[in-house]
Amino acid sequence: MNTLQVSTLLIGAALTGASLFAVAHTEEYFDSVESPHGGQMRMSGPYHLELVARDKEIVLYVMDHANSKLNTKGGSGKASIQTGKDKARIPVKLDQAGDNILKGTGDxxxxxxxxxxxxxxxxxxxxxxxxxTPLKPKTKLAMKTKATKPQADSGNAHHHTHH
Structure with a gap:
């Protein structure tokens, strides 16, 4: 491996680490910002995935970390839909339906x-x-700053000494 490849890898790793740390692509972050298509966004590996779900239809937009479209040609996916207490899962096959779109329908x-x-x-x-969780209400990131108080350790309150 030549030095150019090594430095490119190091820069890539540094940029990835820095951007993840600086922006923090958490569920709370995604749920607090407007998504490009009005769906819910999540990060998965190298992807930003945006899910727009309606009754009987799922549309998944595939983007990179800069929210640029990633071509889904030749790609495929599947969705597992779980609703209600019985935890029954409905499988839905996702097929390419546009530049960066995978789409599927089901009952x-x-x-x-x-x-x-x-x-x-x-x-x-x-x-x-x-x-x-497509119907989860949007949150405001600023409101999610609950301070967690450290719990006092009650186990150390009583010291028994034996003479």
Whole structure:
């Protein structure tokens, strides 16, 4: 491996680490910002995935960390839709439906408690997954700063000494 490749790898690793640290692509972060298509966004490996779910239809937009479209040609995916207490899962196959879109339909409805787990595989890349709760209300990031008080350790309050 020549020095150019090594330095490129190091710079890439540094940039990835820095951007993850600086922006913190957490669920709270994604739920507090407007997504490009009005869906819910999650980070999965090298991807930003945006899920737009309606009754009987799922649309998944695939982007990189800069929210630029990633071509899904030759790619595929599947979604597992879980609604209600019985935890029954409805599988939905996702096929390419545009530049950076995977889409699928099935007999399901989206409720506030619906959890959708998506698996995506693009040619020449590893498979990645992400979980979505499409009807989860948007949150304001600033309000999510609850200070957690350290719990006093009651186990050390009573010292027994034996003479």
């Amino acid at each position: 399901f409805s989206i409720k506030p408690e619906t959890v959708i787990t998506v698996f995506i595989e693009l040619p020449g890349r590893e498979a990645y997954s992400a979980s979505f």
